Amino acid sequence: xxxxxxxxxxxxxxxxxxxxxxxxxxxxxxxxxxxxxxxxxxxxxxxxxxxxxxxxxxxxxxxxxxxxxxxxxxxxxxxxxxxxxxxxxxxxxxxxxxxxxxxxxxxxxxxxxxxxxxxxxxxxxxxxxxxxxxxxxxxxxxxxxxxxxxxxxxxxxxxxxxxxxxxxxxxxxxxxxxxxxxxxxxxxxxxxxxxxxxxxxxxxxxxxxxxxxxxxxxxxxxxxxxxxxxxxxxxxxxxxxxxxxxxxxxxxxxxxxxxxxxxxxxxxxxxxxxxxxxxxxxxxxxxxxxxxxxxxxxxxxxxxxxxxxxxxxxxxxxxxxxxxxxxxxxxxxxxxxxxxxxxxxxxxxxxxxxxxxxxxxxxxxxxxxxxxxxxxxxxxxxxxxxxxxxxxxx
Numbered sequence: 001x002x003x004x005x006x007x008x009x010x011x012x013x014x015x016x017x018x019x020x021x022x023x024x025x026x027x028x029x030x031x032x033x034x035x036x037x038x039x040x041x042x043x044x045x046x047x048x049x050x051x052x053x054x055x056x057x058x059x060x061x062x063x064x065x066x067x068x069x070x071x072x073x074x075x076x077x078x079x080x081x082x083x084x085x086x087x088x089x090x091x092x093x094x095x096x097x098x099x100x101x102x103x104x105x106x107x108x109x110x111x112x113x114x115x116x117x118x119x120x121x122x123x124x125x126x127x128x129x130x131x132x133x134x135x136x137x138x139x140x141x142x143x144x145x146x147x148x149x150x151x152x153x154x155x156x157x158x159x160x161x162x163x164x165x166x167x168x169x170x171x172x173x174x175x176x177x178x179x180x181x182x183x184x185x186x187x188x189x190x191x192x193x194x195x196x197x198x199x200x201x202x203x204x205x206x207x208x209x210x211x212x213x214x215x216x217x218x219x220x221x222x223x224x225x226x227x228x229x230x231x232x233x234x235x236x237x238x239x240x241x242x243x244x245x246x247x248x249x250x251x252x253x254x255x256x257x258x259x260x261x262x263x264x265x266x267x268x269x270x271x272x273x274x275x276x277x278x279x280x281x282x283x284x285x286x287x288x289x290x291x292x293x294x295x296x297x298x299x300x301x302x303x304x305x306x307x308x309x310x311x312x313x314x315x316x317x318x319x320x321x322x323x324x325x326x327x328x329x330x331x332x333x334x335x336x337x338x339x340x341x342x343x344x345x346x347x348x349x350x351x352x353x354x355x356x357x358x359x360x361x362x363x364x365x366x367x368x369x370x371x372x373x374x375x376x377x378x379x380x381x382x383x384x385x386x387x388x389x390x391x392x393x394x
Contacts, residue, residue, distance in 0.1 A: 014044035019345025025163035040153030046306030057361030059363035067343025074347030206331035223274030223305035
C-alpha cells in the first residue's frame with residue numbers, strides 16, 4: 001500500500017478535473033487527480049467540441065462568458081492551441097415557432113453583452129448560399145468557437161503535471177473517509193490519499209461519491225452519438241446547429257464533417273459502453289443533407305460516443321457539499337461541460353483557496369434536489385422514452 005498526502009484530491013480526470021487541478025496548482029496547492037480509466041476518455045474527449053455561447057441557460061452566462069475568455073487565452077495558459085478556432089455559431093430555425101425560440105435565446109444572450117446577428121433568408125443565401133431553403137431564419141454569434149476535445153483534456157493535464165500535479169490513472173476510488181476537517185481517499189490499487197479537500201468531478205459516476213456523504217441527485221447516464229465523414233472540399237466555416245436538435249455539425253480545415261445526431265442514446269456506466277445504433281448514423285446523415293444538400297452523398301467513416309451525466313433540469317451541479325465541509329461537487333454537465341470547463345475549474349480553485357468566487361454559482365447547488373425540480377423540455381424530449389436509469393450503476 002502506498003500513501004500520499006496532498007491539499008486537494010480530485011476524483012475524475014475529465015476536463016473539469018484537469019482544469020481544477022491546473023488552477024489549484026497555480027495557487028501553490030498540492031493536487032492529485034484520480035482517474036478510473038485514462039484522462040479525457042469519456043465525455044470530455046468524445047464530445048462535439050462546441051464552445052457555444054448563445055442558447056445557454058440564463059443563470060449560466062456569467063460562468064460561460066468567464067470560461068470563454070479562458071478559452072481565448074488557451075495557448076498562453078497551457079502552451080497548446082488544441083485546434084481552437086473562433087468559427088462562430090449559427091442557430092437555424094425551420095418554421096415560425098422555432099424562429100421565435102432562437103430569437104428568445106438571442107435576447108438573453110444580448111442581455112449579457114453577446115453580439116448576435118439576426119439573419120433573414122436573404123442574408124443566409126448571401127453569406128452561406130449552400131444552406132437549404134428550408135431554413136427560414138437564423139442567429140449568428142461570431143464569438144462562439146470550437147476546439148478538438150480529443151486534444152484538450154490531455155493537454156490541460158500535461159500543463160497541470162508541469163505545475164506539480166500528480167495524475168493517477170487506472171485507479172478507482174472505493175471509499176472516502178472524513179473527520180476532523182480532513183479526508184482519506186481509498187482506492188482499488190491500494191493507494192490511500194490524505195487531503196484537506198475533495199472535488200467530486202467523476203462525471204456519470206459522481207453520484208456514488210455524493211451519496212457517501214448523504215447527498216443525491218437524479219443523475220441519468222447517456223451517450224451523445226458523434227459521426228465524422230470522409231474529407232470533403234472545405235467550405236463550411238461556422239459551427240451550425242438546428243434548434244430542433246436534429247443535427248449539429250461543423251467542418252474542420254482538413255475537410256471532414258463532424259456531426260452529432262440527437263436524441264442521445266442509452267449508455268451503460270457499469271460496462272463502460274455507449275454504443276451508437278446504426279439507425280442513428282442514417283438519421284443523422286439524412287438530417288445533415290436536409291440542411292446542406294451538397295453533403296447528401298458524403299460517407300461516414302467513423303462513429304463514437306462517450307458517457308455523460310444528465311440532470312432533469314439540464315443544469316449541472318457545481319459547488320460545495322451541503323453536508324460535508326471541504327467536499328465540492330462538479331458533475332451532471334448535460335452536454336455543456338466542454339465550454340464551461342475552464343471557468344468551472346477556476347471557480348472551484350477560488351472557492352478552495354479564497355473561500356469564495358465572484359462568479360455566481362447558486363443556480364448550480366446540489367441543494368435544489370432536496371425538492372422536485374422542473375424537468376427541462378429538452379430532457380423530456382430526449383429521455384422520456386428511455387428506460388429509467390439503474391441508480392446502482394451510477
